[in-house]
Amino acid sequence: MATLGNSANIFWHEYPVGQAERQKLLNQKGCVVWITGLSGSGKSTLACTLGRELHCRGKLSYVLDGDNLRHGLNKNLGFTPEDRTENIRRVGEVAKLFADAGLICIASLISPYRKDRDACRALLADAKFIEVFMNMPLALCEERDPKGLYKLARAGKIKGFTGIDDPYESPLNCEIEIQQKNGVCPAPNEMAGQVVSYLENKGFLQA
Numbered sequence: 001m002a003t004l005g006n007s008a009n010i011f012w013h014e015y016p017v018g019q020a021e022r023q024k025l026l027n028q029k030g031c032v033v034w035i036t037g038l039s040g041s042g043k044s045t046l047a048c049t050l051g052r053e054l055h056c057r058g059k060l061s062y063v064l065d066g067d068n069l070r071h072g073l074n075k076n077l078g079f080t081p082e083d084r085t086e087n088i089r090r091v092g093e094v095a096k097l098f099a100d101a102g103l104i105c106i107a108s109l110i111s112p113y114r115k116d117r118d119a120c121r122a123l124l125a126d127a128k129f130i131e132v133f134m135n136m137p138l139a140l141c142e143e144r145d146p147k148g149l150y151k152l153a154r155a156g157k158i159k160g161f162t163g164i165d166d167p168y169e170s171p172l173n174c175e176i177e178i179q180q181k182n183g184v185c186p187a188p189n190e191m192a193g194q195v196v197s198y199l200e201n202k203g204f205l206q207a
């Protein structure tokens, strides 16, 4: 019996089938690929391309995208620092469950604050949290501006927009960094290839 957070009198139940058995069934190891970066840096593009590539290889993955989760699980949250922290906390916990289920969970969220990302990392043992930094210049993201949000933020019509008047704290110790080469962004399949190679080398694509 324990008191945790706001819950009292709660008990932990062990399940008959464990993570190791599920991983064996799937012939892969559960993990979280956490993609962080500015709006427009290519997070969703990488998440989708990676998901497709893993699927083609017979590996089970699931994408948790910030924008999409804000249509459901996180629809009561906005973009204050407190709400962003709660957003990342929830997604970190959900991602942990997916990893425990044996899936390669691909989370793509701006996740601008280092402490929030580090808290998600701390939820997972055995280097199962793989932080991917979309290190794209603000100027490129702003030039892309696929949703017109940077334009609105520059015009003062959106307050607290990441990179404009809200901070983005770059990772200090990420596992993978995606960046431009000679001023050119790698193609989506190259970005995904970089992550797949990492997963292969670290043994996540087999049980």
Ligand SMILES: Nc1ncnc2c1ncn2[C@@H]1O[C@H](COP(=O)(O)OS(=O)(=O)O)[C@@H](OP(=O)(O)O)[C@H]1O
Pocket (backbone or CB within 6 Å): 038, 039, 040, 043, 044, 065, 066, 067, 070, 079, 083, 084, 085, 087, 088, 108, 109, 110, 111, 112, 147, 149, 158, 159, 160, 161, 162
């Ligand atoms: N103020 C502000 N700042 C940043 N982004 C904003 C804001 N308002 C709306 N949006 C849109 O919300 C998407 C980011 O949601 P996330 O859940 O990933 O954000 S966060 O991790 O909680 O910071 C983000 O999607 P992406 O462009 O895919 O990153 C935007 O479309």
Ligand SMILES: Nc1ncnc2c1ncn2[C@@H]1O[C@H](COP(=O)(O)OP(=O)(O)O)[C@@H](O)[C@H]1O
Pocket (backbone or CB within 6 Å): 037, 038, 039, 040, 041, 042, 043, 044, 045, 046, 144, 146, 185, 186, 187, 188, 191
């Ligand atoms: N590697 C890439 N090369 C060229 N364009 C890209 C690349 N990645 C993303 N884009 C484009 O940049 C824009 C923003 O990408 P998106 O994945 O939506 O970013 P985010 O999810 O970080 O907001 C989209 O129009 C997308 O097509």
